């Protein structure tokens with residue numbers, strides 16, 4: 001290690017203390033991504049500041065020494081956004097020790113949480129206070145408030161409550177020069193020039209470091225009803241969504257589509273996963289209704305709409321949860337989709353969105369194109385149909401070498417993206433750009449939009465030290 005590195009590490013160690021600076025093999029969990037796509041990560045150190053002030057002092061020291069920084073929360077990014085490169089020059093800054101819920105107010109319906117608060121903890125704290133923090137996703141046991149805001153995560157309840165951005169009222173952040181910005185305003189209306197808070201949301205750590213957020217809360221549901229239905233095809237799934245939306249839009253908390261390909265990987269690979277239906281089908285949907293209105297009669301609504309759709313030949317079979325345990329078991333089948341695909345071998349992810357009406361066409365055309373591109377490959381689409389966001393993923397052919405399959409990743413993504421572009425969609429719906437999709441930015445956002453992004457980056461982070469190599473090409 002050279003003298004410059006030794007001196008910056010000494011400075012940082014003085015700021016954060018011995019438990020705030022990790023090196024050597026202690027850094028291992030911070031250096032690879034959840035998907036294990038990048039195992040070449042290396043870092044000068046992993047920093048774990050315990051407060052906004054400590055973080056600010058660390059950032060100032062890193063800027064002075066020209067050391068690049070990689071913000072990291074739960075490291076569950078699907079696009080390797082939180083992992084460092086192979087240079088060994090970058091410092092990972094983890095929010096693990098900045099994990100206090102600072103305040104909760106059920107009159108204002110707000111909660112102020114530090115960036116390192118785990119999403120599940122935020123939900124639990126809100127529930128204990130008699131309110132709902134509605135953001136929900138499979139990684140909620142590890143993902144953090146800073147991470148979900150920095151990726152503008154969506155998840156399962158976007159159809160009812162919006163993305164993470166819609167749940168944020170104000171932010172506190174350490175800007176790229178180390179200045180602390182306190183924008184923790186808990187206001188429903190605050191039109192005061194450019195909305196810096198919205199620039200930081202979805203910036204994936206490239207424009208500053210979110211240290212705390214003022215979040216919106218909602219009333220707890222009084223009634224919940226969940227069903228898993230086998231449906232005839234993609235169009236039938238969409239038609240069922242419309243039936244529920246037309247009957248009571250405010251009751252639809254989640255509407256998730258799962259193809260046979262993806263559901264059966266869960267049933268075949270995830271221990272304990274069982275289908276609560278008489279037989280396997282070609283397509284499934286999970287319907288989750290919730291209401292805080294007394295007497296919402298959601299169970300009756302669920303039965304009536306499913307019966308109508310059965311009569312119309314759209315629904316083939318359905319299982320209605322009779323208890324909290326059964327609701328959880330049905331949800332588990334959905335939540336285990338990423339894990340099922342991981343256990344089944346190599347897969348390539350395509351987190352895409354199209355206008356809701358185009359979802360069936362997108363799934364069908366992409367699946368055909370993918371099968372033609374790599375014979376024997378298995379399209380495994382699933383996801384948030386109510387938001388037009390499908391994970392149009394592809395599992396490797398059973399007889400193909402995983403490495404050879406992954407080498408085709410960009411062909412596979414291009415193949416889906418071509419269909420998505422024709423349908424007016426986006427190549428990145430909810431996971432972000434991270435390290436994986438930077439090369440797509442020019443073709444999708446090039447021109448005025450990308451130029452503005454680059455100008456903003458240069459203005460806020462002129463030395464390019466915040467999460468270099470992510471988001472922008």
Ligand code: FAD
Pocket residue numbers: 034070071072073074075076077078081082095115136137138139142143144145146147148149150151152153154155156204205206208209210211338339430431434467470
């Ligand atoms: P990290 O992975 O640590 O970081 C994500 C990005 O944010 C990185 O670019 C990082 O540099 C940056 N960052 C982290 N913290 C900060 C901070 N405090 N300030 C500035 N930048 C920061 N996403 C969805 O949208 N919907 C889903 O349904 C969904 N399901 C998932 C299911 C599984 C099993 C997994 C593994 C992931 C899933 N994701 C989903 C991916 C999703 O992006 C993350 O789970 C979550 O948003 C990231 O939170 P994190 O704390 O792990 O962030």
Ligand code: 2HG
Pocket residue numbers: 078138155335337338349350383384391393
């Ligand atoms: C989900 O919806 C996540 O479960 C992960 O966004 C999607 O594994 C994926 O492709």
Ligand code: ZN
Pocket residue numbers: 155383384391430
């Ligand atoms: Zn998703």
